[in-house]
Amino acid sequence: xxxxxxxxxxxxxxxxxxxxxxxxxxxxxxxxxxxxxxxxxxxxxxxxxxxxxxxxxxxxxxxxxxxxxxxxxxxxxxxxxxxxxxxxxxxxxxxxxxxxxxxxxxxxxxxxxxxxxxxxxxxxxxxxxxxxxxxxxxxxxxxxxxxxxxxxxxxxxxxxxxxxxxxxxxxxxxxxxxxxxxxxxxxxxxxxxxxxxxxxxxxxxxxxxxxxxxxxxxxxxxxxxxxxxxxxxxxxxxxxxxxxxxxxxxxxxxxxxxxxxxxxxxxxxxxxxxxxxxxxxxxxxxxxxxxxxxxxxxxxxxxxxxx
Amino acid sequence: xxxxxxxxxxxxxxxxxxxxxxxxxxxxxxxxxxxxxxxxxxxxxxxxxxxxxxxxxxxxxxxxxxxxxxxxxxxxxxxxxxxxxxxxxxxxxxxxxxxxxxxxxxxxxxxxxxxxxxxxxxxxxxxxxxxxxxxxxxxxxxxxxxxxxxxxxxxxxxxxxxxxxxxxxxxxxxxxxxxxxxxxxxxxxxxxxxxxxxxxxxxxxxxxxxxxxxxxxxxxxxxxxxxxxxxxxxxxxxxxxxxxxxxxxxxxxxxxxxxxxxxxxxxxxxxxxxxxxxxxxxxxxxxxxxxxxxxxx
Numbered sequence: 001x002x003x004x005x006x007x008x009x010x011x012x013x014x015x016x017x018x019x020x021x022x023x024x025x026x027x028x029x030x031x032x033x034x035x036x037x038x039x040x041x042x043x044x045x046x047x048x049x050x051x052x053x054x055x056x057x058x059x060x061x062x063x064x065x066x067x068x069x070x071x072x073x074x075x076x077x078x079x080x081x082x083x084x085x086x087x088x089x090x091x092x093x094x095x096x097x098x099x100x101x102x103x104x105x106x107x108x109x110x111x112x113x114x115x116x117x118x119x120x121x122x123x124x125x126x127x128x129x130x131x132x133x134x135x136x137x138x139x140x141x142x143x144x145x146x147x148x149x150x151x152x153x154x155x156x157x158x159x160x161x162x163x164x165x166x167x168x169x170x171x172x173x174x175x176x177x178x179x180x181x182x183x184x185x186x187x188x189x190x191x192x193x194x195x196x197x198x199x200x201x202x203x204x205x206x207x208x209x210x211x212x213x214x215x216x217x218x219x220x221x222x223x224x225x226x227x228x229x230x231x232x233x234x235x236x237x238x239x240x241x242x243x244x245x246x247x248x249x250x251x252x253x254x255x256x257x258x259x260x261x262x263x264x265x266x267x268x269x270x271x272x273x274x275x276x277x278x279x280x281x282x283x284x285x286x287x288x289x290x291x292x293x294x295x296x297x298x299x300x301x302x303x304x305x306x307x
Numbered sequence: 308x309x310x311x312x313x314x315x316x317x318x319x320x321x322x323x324x325x326x327x328x329x330x331x332x333x334x335x336x337x338x339x340x341x342x343x344x345x346x347x348x349x350x351x352x353x354x355x356x357x358x359x360x361x362x363x364x365x366x367x368x369x370x371x372x373x374x375x376x377x378x379x380x381x382x383x384x385x386x387x388x389x390x391x392x393x394x395x396x397x398x399x400x401x402x403x404x405x406x407x408x409x410x411x412x413x414x415x416x417x418x419x420x421x422x423x424x425x426x427x428x429x430x431x432x433x434x435x436x437x438x439x440x441x442x443x444x445x446x447x448x449x450x451x452x453x454x455x456x457x458x459x460x461x462x463x464x465x466x467x468x469x470x471x472x473x474x475x476x477x478x479x480x481x482x483x484x485x486x487x488x489x490x491x492x493x494x495x496x497x498x499x500x501x502x503x504x505x506x507x508x509x510x511x512x513x514x515x516x517x518x519x520x521x522x523x524x525x526x527x528x529x530x531x532x533x534x535x536x537x538x539x540x541x542x543x544x545x546x547x548x549x550x551x552x553x554x555x556x557x558x559x560x561x562x563x564x565x566x567x568x569x570x571x572x573x574x575x576x577x578x579x580x581x582x583x584x585x586x587x588x589x590x591x592x593x594x595x596x597x598x599x600x601x602x603x604x
Binding site: 014015016018019022023026027029030031032136137139140141142144145147148149152156238245248249252253263264267268270275278279282283286287 | 441444445446447448449450452453454456457460461533537540541544545547557560561563564567568571574578581582585586589590
């Protein structure tokens with residue numbers, strides 16, 4: 001197990017390095033500069049500003065400077081926000097995304113799995129049709145449709161919940177955004193669970209367990225579920241990464257100070273260092289979550305050997 | 308039984324008329340009610356997008372002062388009008404057309420790149436495969452929005468480049484699916500036979516491997532088109548996609564969300580159109596998967 005972890009981390013390093021390289025040069029190849037939008041700078045001042053951030057050097061030197069910084073854990077200063085480093089900015093904004101993303105993916109996993117199991121056990125009965133009908137609706141309604149609709153009903157018309165804002169993470173402010181983020185995930189997860197469960201329930205070892213007279217609830221919980229959620233495990237890694245780095249639309253509609261919104265603004269303003277920082281965080285999350293998914297996979301499926 | 312009897316002829320005829328994989332699949336697909344309903348709805352949507360602009364008595368960009376915020380049915384506006392008095396139905400059919408076109412074009416781009424990339428990686432194998440798949444892994448680890456913004460600032464907010472941008476990102480999953488299939492296909496006898504017959508690698512990939520990939524690829528395509536329609540709408544919603552005065556389902560929903568307090572129809576009708584279209588695609592995709600998946604026979 002430890003050897004597997006170690007080897008996977010070793011493989012992750014070149015991938016991460018490639019990600020940084022590709023992102024760095026792609027961003028620099030795009031036209032524009034972080035300093036054009038400000039008041040018209042005289043060429044002299046612009047040269048001074050560029051020199052201050054080391055941007056007067058040739059591109060490959062900047063690239064190696066940046067890489068060196070990343071290795072030392074220094075992501076550089078923001079080019080747009082005076083006196084803030086990239087780490088400051090990430091630090092200030094990650095909490096919102098972490099709470100929203102984390103809670104919604106956990107909620108979605110729990111609700112989705114339960115619904116999927118129920119649907120599978122009642123295959124082709126009313127409960128199944130109902131859950132899967134709702135699930136397909138959930139897949140087909142994008143968050144930017146559910147969000148305004150829910151705001152219209154629960155905030156504007158009924159006045160039960162605030163329309164938007166973070167408000168220090170108050171529960172009332174979290175309910176709508178988390179619901180909006182979780183709904184499509186619930187739909188996908190319940191469909192995946194149902195499909196896996198139906199396939200597993202037909203298999204021989206379940207028939208064996210039944211013939212041994214084990215109670216159905218035990219068969220479902222101990223025998224079937226383990227194998228049935230395997231496809232789900234590989235789905236959850238990237239899905240969680242996407243949610244944790246922020247959902248742009250939800251952050252925009254509910255006016256939340258998360259990472260996603262920051263990412264778009266920074267990219268549009270060519271705040272190179274901030275964008276690179278976000279890209280690295282995202283890539284790291286994907287790599288780590290995929291690694292965790294693989295380990296869960298191996299723990300659930302004894303045929304898979306980590307090597 | 309006497310040789311040459313009508314019975315025997317009948318039997319022979321039955322024996323000769325074999326059922327191909329595709330005949331079977333079509334039969335199964337057509338007996339799937341949800342999939343058939345999806346196809347009918349989709350055909351209607353395509354028709355609406357193609358003929359709609361000529362049938363609806365308004366132009367999608369004609370500003371009519373007295374019709375500002377016209378409710379559905381008022382002033383000849385079947386679905387109402389927006390803050391500039393533009394007819395919603397006209398904008399809806401135009402937007403539907405743009406969204407569908409983006410879905411189809413971007414999917415074709417991703418199809419072309421993904422199938423070739425995956426087939427070459429899977430067929431050639433070894434080092435080449437490793438490098439090609441490492442590239443896919445790397446691109447996977449970059450956020451989608453990153454590509455889109457970079458492509459946009461490089462080429463300007465051009466609708467064709469949005470097609471390109473979305474297609475250029477969506478091919479990754481396709482290439483993984485195709486590679487996996489190719490790995491098992493290249494062990495098959497018919498590929499060996501083709502190689503023995505002296506065909507070149509590219510001929511084998513294009514003439515023997517790719518046609519046999521059709522099943523999983525077709526299924527994935529019907530699921531990619533709605534995913535791309537959603538992606539485009541996300542971008543338009545964020546103001547990065549289709550630019551005004553042009554409309555797409557995404558821009559219409561975004562506009563509707565802003566005005567929902569005054570004119571809820573501006574949110575409801577575009578949302579419904581989008582949901583119904585996406586559901587149609589999903590039903591067709593599910594139906595195709597059931598029809599083509601050999602596991603469930």
